[in-house]
Amino acid sequence: MRRVCFIGNSHVGAIKKAADDLKGNGILDGVDVSIFGSHRGSTKTLKISDGYLFSDDVFVQKNFHWTSGGSTKVKVSEYDDIFFVVGKSFFDIRPFKAGNDIPFISNDLAMKIMNKNLNAWPMKLAERTARESNNVQVTHVGAPIISAEDPASKLLLARFNDPESKIFSRTEYIRTLMEEKSAEVSEGNFRVIKPPTAALEEHGLFTQHIFCQGSIRLTNKIDILHPTDDYGHMNADYGRLLLEHLLAQIA
Amino acid sequence: MTNFYSNLEKSAFWKSGLSDVSPLNVPDIYKKKWNIGGNWQIGTAGSCFAQHIARHLTANGYNVLDAEPAPIGLNLNEHQSYGYSLYSGRYGNIYTTRQFRQLVEEAFSDAPQDLMIWEKNGKFFDALRPNIEPNGFASQAEVIEARAYHMECLRELFRKVDMFVFTLGLTEAWVHTASGRVVPLAPGVVAGGEEAQDYSFINFSYADVVSDFRGAMTVLKENRTKPIRYLLTVSPVPLTATASGNHVLTASTYSKSVLRAAAGFLCERYGNIDYFPSYEIITNPAARGTFFASNLRSVMNEGVEVVMKTFFAAHPPKVTAAKAKPVIEGAPSDKDVQCDEQMLEAFGK
Numbered sequence: 001m002r003r004v005c006f007i008g009n010s011h012v013g014a015i016k017k018a019a020d021d022l023k024g025n026g027i028l029d030g031v032d033v034s035i036f037g038s039h040r041g042s043t044k045t046l047k048i049s050d051g052y053l054f055s056d057d058v059f060v061q062k063n064f065h066w067t068s069g070g071s072t073k074v075k076v077s078e079y080d081d082i083f084f085v086v087g088k089s090f091f092d093i094r095p096f097k098a099g100n101d102i103p104f105i106s107n108d109l110a111m112k113i114m115n116k117n118l119n120a121w122p123m124k125l126a127e128r129t130a131r132e133s134n135n136v137q138v139t140h141v142g143a144p145i146i147s148a149e150d151p152a153s154k155l156l157l158a159r160f161n162d163p164e165s166k167i168f169s170r171t172e173y174i175r176t177l178m179e180e181k182s183a184e185v186s187e188g189n190f191r192v193i194k195p196p197t198a199a200l201e202e203h204g205l206f207t208q209h210i211f212c213q214g215s216i217r218l219t220n221k222i223d224i225l226h227p228t229d230d231y232g233h234m235n236a237d238y239g240r241l242l243l244e245h246l247l248a249q250i251a
Numbered sequence: 252m253t254n255f256y257s258n259l260e261k262s263a264f265w266k267s268g269l270s271d272v273s274p275l276n277v278p279d280i281y282k283k284k285w286n287i288g289g290n291w292q293i294g295t296a297g298s299c300f301a302q303h304i305a306r307h308l309t310a311n312g313y314n315v316l317d318a319e320p321a322p323i324g325l326n327l328n329e330h331q332s333y334g335y336s337l338y339s340g341r342y343g344n345i346y347t348t349r350q351f352r353q354l355v356e357e358a359f360s361d362a363p364q365d366l367m368i369w370e371k372n373g374k375f376f377d378a379l380r381p382n383i384e385p386n387g388f389a390s391q392a393e394v395i396e397a398r399a400y401h402m403e404c405l406r407e408l409f410r411k412v413d414m415f416v417f418t419l420g421l422t423e424a425w426v427h428t429a430s431g432r433v434v435p436l437a438p439g440v441v442a443g444g445e446e447a448q449d450y451s452f453i454n455f456s457y458a459d460v461v462s463d464f465r466g467a468m469t470v471l472k473e474n475r476t477k478p479i480r481y482l483l484t485v486s487p488v489p490l491t492a493t494a495s496g497n498h499v500l501t502a503s504t505y506s507k508s509v510l511r512a513a514a515g516f517l518c519e520r521y522g523n524i525d526y527f528p529s530y531e532i533i534t535n536p537a538a539r540g541t542f543f544a545s546n547l548r549s550v551m552n553e554g555v556e557v558v559m560k561t562f563f564a565a566h567p568p569k570v571t572a573a574k575a576k577p578v579i580e581g582a583p584s585d586k587d588v589q590c591d592e593q594m595l596e597a598f599g600k
Contacts, residue, residue, distance in 0.1 A: 166399075
């Protein structure tokens with residue numbers, strides 16, 4: 001049995017729903033999924049010490065207890081794989097946006113922007129977890145990339161309709177730099193991973209809006225939806241795609 | 252008995268217009284030609300003093316364009332060092348009207364441009380804006396791509412603006428002998444030391460300054476579909492160094508005099524050009540140099556405030572004081588305008 005743990009904020013809700021839906025259909029055979037979630041920035045209080053990932057914040061402890069089904073802290077060595085579903089995805093294009101465009105960004109500037117994300121606390125927490133537990137594969141997944149229907153996403157995507165624009169090549173250049181950097185930082189038992197391609201729109205920049213519709217809040221009152229203008233949370237279908245994508249990586 | 256001076260305003264006399272009034276508020280020192288419309292899109296460029304004007308206009312509700320904004324992921328406190336958020340484009344300081352003219356010409360030219368790339372320690376610099384990438388570009392191809400994108404943004408900016416605020420800074424420059432193009436910084440200051448023999452010194456005359464500005468105006472007019480206005484100022488910041496062979500004080504006086512005369516002529520000659528006297532406000536003898544910092548060059552915040560107070564008395568803020576944009580933490584402030592000619596000080600004796 002492969003023991004897999006997801007740690008994150010509200011975005012683990014989609015994974016939890018998908019994992020529940022997938023029970024009994026074979027996809028999760030041989031995999032034991034645990035989920036530890038707590039809302040918004042409360043996960044920022046997480047720390048790792050003596051092989052445990054935990055928070056001194058009672059709010060987080062309560063949420064962990066509820067989402068995991070009884071544990072207030074994560075015993076890292078109990079898992080084969082730990083996925084962090086919190087913070088910005090390393091592959092999110094938005095930090096490279098300027099206005100409604102992807103500008104030309106030099107190698108040096110791109111490194112600076114990528115390093116900012118790599119030095120942010122969710123990534124650092126994942127890295128520290130990996131360092132403390134050499135036998136556990138630690139992966140930073142990050143939050144889902146925002147929906148293609150988000151107004152800012154739409155404005156950017158509209159630029160791709162201009163055949164004169166060089167936004168294609170500029171975006172490709174940034175993607176190449178991201179690939180190189182992600183390979184560089186993914187060493188030993190730590191790695192950053194892309195979101196599932198099938199979940200993204202045709203340019204691979206944003207999540208297809210279909211995966212944003214009907215997303216469930218991370219609450220013990222089941223089936224309460226996010227508002228319709230919430231473009232950041234994804235639904236159980238996205239959770240399923242993500243689960244399949246991540247499990248394929250560890251198979 | 253009356254004479255030609257009998258009925259003039261107080262501001263026409265040195266005593267009543269200047270020595271009897273506070274240098275913090277010199278009445279009637281600026282008489283605007285026109286009002287700035289609330290919906291006008293404003294462009295800014297020039298020497299580093301123009302950065303003050305750009306910031307204060309933005310903070311007070313004027314629509315100052317940023318055609319080349321920084322990527323979201325770049326920290327605010329790093330915008331300046333990468334040439335962002337200084338002006339309406341990522342062109343760095345434009346000290347001379349020749350630079351302004353060649354930039355406008357390049358933006359609208361279909362002809363292939365001479366590459367002006369400097370190399371230093373395996374990194375590459377755009378000689379026409381050497382300070383926008385502090386660590387240099389990784390390759391010549393990057394410089395070319397970045398410049399192409401810059402021009403794309405500038406075409407949009409130059410077509411959009413209703414008013415361009417331009418601060419004339421210097422007359423001294425370094426010209427690339429083969430192409431005739433000037434660079435903002437002497438080769439070797441940031442990079443380009445190896446190519447120094449390809450450049451020669453030039454000190455632009457009054458006629459050059461006027462002609463270059465007119466040249467830029469012509470190109471803009473040819474490529475735009477709506478009228479444009481210009482608001483000229485002259486930087487009160489003296490030269491940090493001169494390559495003219497003269498004493499830096501006489502060289503500075505020459506340079507500022509030429510620029511001031513050119514700005515005055517352009518303002519008198521053209522209805523769409525106004526001159527705002529920031530130079531006079533800062534260098535006003537009544538201020539006794541108190542607007543300058545201890546290096547006798549940098550303008551203190553107090554001086555900038557007097558300049559802007561005078562400006563906004565004529566062109567009132569477009570927002571109430573309560574709604575003026577707060578200074579964002581980490582954002583550049585008046586204290587840290589990017590004056591790259593200050594680098595010359597490092598070479599000073």
